[in-house]
Amino acid sequence: MINIEHVYKKFPGVVALDDVSIRIKKNEIVCLIGPSGSGKSTLLRSINGLEAIDQGKIYFDDELINADNEEQMCRIRTKMGFVFQHFNLFPHLTVMQNLTLGPTEVLGMSEEDAKKEGLRLLERVGLKDKADQYVNKLSGGQKQRVAIVRALCMKPEVMLFDEPTSALDPEMVKEVLDVMRGLAEENMTMVIVTHEMNFAKEVASRIVFMDGGKIVEENTPEEFFREPKEERTKLFLSKVL
Amino acid sequence: MWETIVRIFAPENILFMLRGMRISIVVAVCATVMGILLGIVGAVCKMSRSKALRVLGNVYVEFIRGTPMLLQLSFFYLGIPMLYQMITGKYLEVNPLFMGILAIGINSGAYSCELIRSSINAIDKGQWEAGMSIGLTRSKILKKIILPQSFKRIIPPLTSEFITLIKDSSLVSTIGVVDLMKSSNILGARYYNYFFPMIGAALIYLVLTLTISKFTGQLERKLAESD
Ligand SMILES: Nc1ncnc2c1ncn2[C@@H]1O[C@H](COP(=O)(O)OP(=O)(O)O)[C@@H](O)[C@H]1O
Numbered sequence: 168m169i170n171i172e173h174v175y176k177k178f179p180g181v182v183a184l185d186d187v188s189i190r191i192k193k194n195e196i197v198c199l200i201g202p203s204g205s206g207k208s209t210l211l212r213s214i215n216g217l218e219a220i221d222q223g224k225i226y227f228d229d230e231l232i233n234a235d236n237e238e239q240m241c242r243i244r245t246k247m248g249f250v251f252q253h254f255n256l257f258p259h260l261t262v263m264q265n266l267t268l269g270p271t272e273v274l275g276m277s278e279e280d281a282k283k284e285g286l287r288l289l290e291r292v293g294l295k296d297k298a299d300q301y302v303n304k305l306s307g308g309q310k311q312r313v314a315i316v317r318a319l320c321m322k323p324e325v326m327l328f329d330e331p332t333s334a335l336d337p338e339m340v341k342e343v344l345d346v347m348r349g350l351a352e353e354n355m356t357m358v359i360v361t362h363e364m365n366f367a368k369e370v371a372s373r374i375v376f377m378d379g380g381k382i383v384e385e386n387t388p389e390e391f392f393r394e395p396k397e398e399r400t401k402l403f404l405s406k407v408l
Numbered sequence: 409m410w411e412t413i414v415r416i417f418a419p420e421n422i423l424f425m426l427r428g429m430r431i432s433i434v435v436a437v438c439a440t441v442m443g444i445l446l447g448i449v450g451a452v453c454k455m456s457r458s459k460a461l462r463v464l465g466n467v468y469v470e471f472i473r474g475t476p477m478l479l480q481l482s483f484f485y486l487g488i489p490m491l492y493q494m495i496t497g498k499y500l501e502v503n504p505l506f507m508g509i510l511a512i513g514i515n516s517g518a519y520s521c522e523l524i525r526s527s528i529n530a531i532d533k534g535q536w537e538a539g540m541s542i543g544l545t546r547s548k549i550l551k552k553i554i555l556p557q558s559f560k561r562i563i564p565p566l567t568s569e570f571i572t573l574i575k576d577s578s579l580v581s582t583i584g585v586v587d588l589m590k591s592s593n594i595l596g597a598r599y600y601n602y603f604f605p606m607i608g609a610a611l612i613y614l615v616l617t618l619t620i621s622k623f624t625g626q627l628e629r630k631l632a633e634s635d
């Protein structure tokens with residue numbers, strides 16, 4: 168579904184992605200882990216065309232992605248949901264308006280259908296009663312659940328998560344992870360950047376460990392956590408576990 | 409002296425100045441509105457991905473801000489008819505009020521452009537990215553997400569731009585528009601006393617600007633509350 172081939176991305180003074188290749192298959196859940204600054208966000212953002220890569224190729228459903236082609240990016244992004252660390256909800260809109268903006272403006276759905284679908288998904292994440300509130304009134308955990316629903320309203324084929332729980336108070340992490348577990352049960356294809364090792368162990372079909380812009384090691388969660396092969400992986404795991 | 413004051417501020421003369429005030433307000437309001445529209449266009453140009461549009465936007469802003477408004481005003485009133493005459497050989501009758509509004513509006517547009525642009529830039533870039541991630545085009549993101557949020561930040565500086573224009577609109581008196589400034593000059597000439605008409609005009613300008621800034625203060629508090 169997503170095919171990444173020899174991707175390089177440089178920022179002034181730092182190589183964020185250094186010859187990264189990875190394939191993500193349909194219904195797979197890939198958890199990207201690694202130290203801060205290792206290029207996880209850059210990789211995820213490149214898949215969504217939020218970052219233009221310098222070299223290499225990224226295919227989505229066999230279509231070569233060009234981040235500078237707005238028409239193409241808009242079309243492809245409707246098939247990819249993106250969840251940001253800092254939610255990035257639209258503060259001038261109510262929860263429901265946050266949800267219906269994409270479906271009505273991009274998918275051409277009627278206001279009524281979009282609302283119905285929004286309400287159905289809100290109910291699933293336990294936020295039906297917040298539909299008409301402005302998002303600034305919500306807690307962090309509630310915001311992130313709304314952000315996930317906003318992405319789901321576009322009926323994406325794959326969901327990309329960039330540290331969805333890192334900006335949350337500890338007591339709110341579970342409510343967000345539970346929503347993601349629900350998606351996992353429905354076999355949603357997901358790429359998740361996370362520091363929640365237990366969660367990764369539980370839901371991932373594959374763990375990908377990055378360091379210094381490179382993919383250092385990838386494996387099934389069982390193998391990965393039981394016997395990591397690379398020194399850098401061992402070092403990282405000894406710090407976080 | 410008391411007699412002079414009574415004669416100068418006779419009801420018909422006060423009415424005359426108030427009519428001048430009305431013209432000043434018309435010029436300021438029209439120029440502000442025009443400035444906002446031009447400012448939006450200018451800001452969109454300057455932030456466009458097209459180099460040509462960015463250059464165009466820059467030239468407009470730099471040119472207007474780098475030359476005196478009085479020169480721009482004279483250019484519209486005298487220069488443009490002259491250009492027309494040189495090209496076609498025909499005389500062009502222009503309305504000073506119309507040309508005054510046009511010149512000041514274009515001038516204000518360059519300043520509004522920068523105000524609008526900086527308030528757009530002040531919006532978190534995550535808002536753009538969130539808009540992109542749900543498949544919106546850049547222009548839709550601007551319209552549906554960015555501009556509605558920058559609106560709040562633009563209002564206070566735009567009202568002070570309006571206050572500036574209430575005062576700067578007095579420049580149209582130099583091209584024969586009978587605004588508040590000009591009306592006080594006319595009364596001054598009629599009664600051989602410029603002092604009292606000027607004090608009168610100054611007081612009216614002051615009332616106008618103070619009223620607007622009081623109103624602005626209230627509006628700002630309201631906007632701040634809704635955060
Ligand atoms: N917009 C940017 N401008 C400059 N450097 C950046 C930018 N984004 C990321 N980087 C750099 O690229 C490297 C990888 O960053 P990132 O992908 O955010 O890492 P991670 O998400 O794994 O913490 C870091 O060294 C970071 O400082």
Ligand SMILES: [Mg+2]
Nearest residue numbers: 207208209330
């Ligand atoms: Mg990151």
